[in-house]
Amino acid sequence: MKFDLAIVNGTVVFPESGLSEVDIAVKDGRIAAILQRGIAQSLAAQTLDASGKYVFPGLIDAHIHFGFAEPVTEYTTETIYAAQGGFSTVIGYFLNNEDYGGVFEREIQHATPRAHVDFAFHFSTASEDHIRGLESYVRKYGVRSFKYFMNFKGEEGRYLGLDGTDDGYLYALLQEAARIGNVTVVLHTENIELVNRIRREMQAGGKSTLRDWSLSKPPFTEAENVVRAMYFAEHHGATIYIPHLSSRMALDEVRRWRERYNRIYVETCPHYLTHTMDADIGSIGKANPPFRAQEDVDALWEGLADGTIDVVASDHVPRKRATKEKGIWQASQGFPGTATILPVLMHEGYHRGRLSIQRIAQLLTSAPAKIFALDSKKGDLRVGMDADITIVDPNLEREVRPEELGSYSDYSLYEGQKLKGWPSMTIVRGVPVMQDGKIVGPAGHGKYLPRY
Numbered sequence: 193m194k195f196d197l198a199i200v201n202g203t204v205v206f207p208e209s210g211l212s213e214v215d216i217a218v219k220d221g222r223i224a225a226i227l228q229r230g231i232a233q234s235l236a237a238q239t240l241d242a243s244g245k246y247v248f249p250g251l252i253d254a255h256i257h258f259g260f261a262e263p264v265t266e267y268t269t270e271t272i273y274a275a276q277g278g279f280s281t282v283i284g285y286f287l288n289n290e291d292y293g294g295v296f297e298r299e300i301q302h303a304t305p306r307a308h309v310d311f312a313f314h315f316s317t318a319s320e321d322h323i324r325g326l327e328s329y330v331r332k333y334g335v336r337s338f339k340y341f342m343n344f345k346g347e348e349g350r351y352l353g354l355d356g357t358d359d360g361y362l363y364a365l366l367q368e369a370a371r372i373g374n375v376t377v378v379l380h381t382e383n384i385e386l387v388n389r390i391r392r393e394m395q396a397g398g399k400s401t402l403r404d405w406s407l408s409k410p411p412f413t414e415a416e417n418v419v420r421a422m423y424f425a426e427h428h429g430a431t432i433y434i435p436h437l438s439s440r441m442a443l444d445e446v447r448r449w450r451e452r453y454n455r456i457y458v459e460t461c462p463h464y465l466t467h468t469m470d471a472d473i474g475s476i477g478k479a480n481p482p483f484r485a486q487e488d489v490d491a492l493w494e495g496l497a498d499g500t501i502d503v504v505a506s507d508h509v510p511r512k513r514a515t516k517e518k519g520i521w522q523a524s525q526g527f528p529g530t531a532t533i534l535p536v537l538m539h540e541g542y543h544r545g546r547l548s549i550q551r552i553a554q555l556l557t558s559a560p561a562k563i564f565a566l567d568s569k570k571g572d573l574r575v576g577m578d579a580d581i582t583i584v585d586p587n588l589e590r591e592v593r594p595e596e597l598g599s600y601s602d603y604s605l606y607e608g609q610k611l612k613g614w615p616s617m618t619i620v621r622g623v624p625v626m627q628d629g630k631i632v633g634p635a636g637h638g639k640y641l642p643r644y
């Protein structure tokens with residue numbers, strides 16, 4: 193047979209050029225041909241009928257944390273969870289004070305026999321050694337994205353066991369990133385000095401609700417730091433990426449700045465599109481940045497539609513529910529999220545007329561692939577690229593039940609809700625990994641993606 197697999201009768205979603213009624217042929221894990229209807233079946237060993245469905249490039253979650261703050265890095269469970277959500281690639285963050293050589297070797301060894309989908313890493317920079325090592329991380333490990341927490345400066349960083357950096361550090365990091373070239377610096381933007389002061393006052397006043405958590409980190413503390421990030425980046429000509437942007441105020445600053453300097457990318461997360469600070473879920477809803485007001489939610493949807501926001505990613509944190517069931521100031525931050533990204537965008541975005549299918553594909557495939565240097569293989573459906581394919585059933589309604597999705601985590605923000613629009617198949621390099629909610633691909637199929 194000329195091809196291993198043919199995906200026929202679906203509506204193929206090309207993120208850059210739009211929807212097309214064509215068939216896709218796969219050979220040796222790559223896309224071998226894009227064909228007019230009726231040709232591929234007779235040339236392929238196996239045929240998948242995608243009638244009534246959308247055929248997306250494999251989805252990419254550019255922001256996850258493997259086993260964050262848990263003893264074991266859970267590649268098995270979290271890549272199963274990703275596959276359940278239609279994701280064929282995940283990019284995970286590490287935050288260590290030690291040199292990343294050791295961290296990298298350890299993680300690769302652990303992940304390689306366990307991963308069901310492909311994976312890459314972002315390294316967080318927190319020490320002078322990390323700046324000195326930056327070029328070697330690019331050349332030796334193919335890591336091209338580095339995070340810096342503007343909120344872990346000084347005392348706050350030392351409190352967390354890091355070196356405790358300052359603006360001079362950020363300046364030097366961006367300078368080195370720009371010098372190396374084709375490196376993206378991910379900046380957590382938060383003015384921690386303001387936040388700490390506001391929080392102390394609130395705690396002294398006995399404040400303790402989810403809304404209080406949000407009010408302790410008002411939009412100004414995000415927007416002010418976004419401006420500083422852009423100002424620093426422009427100075428060196430560095431490329432920056434602002435993860436989990438949550439407020440209208442910060443978004444408007446990005447809009448203004450892009451006229452002047454455009455190497456700024458923006459991500460938001462599903463929870464900022466669906467929840468406000470008045471959500472009646474107590475400390476389960478604790479995240480950083482916090483949930484905002486309805487006007488911020490509306491602004492983020494506008495930003496997705498008009499292109500101000502480039503990427504939607506989960507900020508997936510697979511902790512147990514028990515770590516959330518504490519007072520608001522003690523509860524852990526963040527939630528599991530990869531597997532519900534697509535259903536949230538389909539249900540709240542596509543079915544409500546806020547986002548087109550093509551725009552959803554851009555946000556989840558071509559944009560993260562380009563920004564994070566995966567676009568030679570991932571993020572589109574061109575001949576020669578990896579045959580990473582997500583088949584999406586726009587009309588499939590399913591109740592979110594965490595236990596069916598496979599994460600180490602045991603809850604979801606969307607638990608018990610019915611969402612319309614789910615992936616029915618996740619294919620990684622030509623191999624079906626998830627089909628109709630069942631994991632059908634082996635652990636160890638997922639590969640590390642160096643970005644040289």
Ligand SMILES: [Zn+2]
Nearest residue numbers: 255257285507
């Ligand atoms: Zn994160």
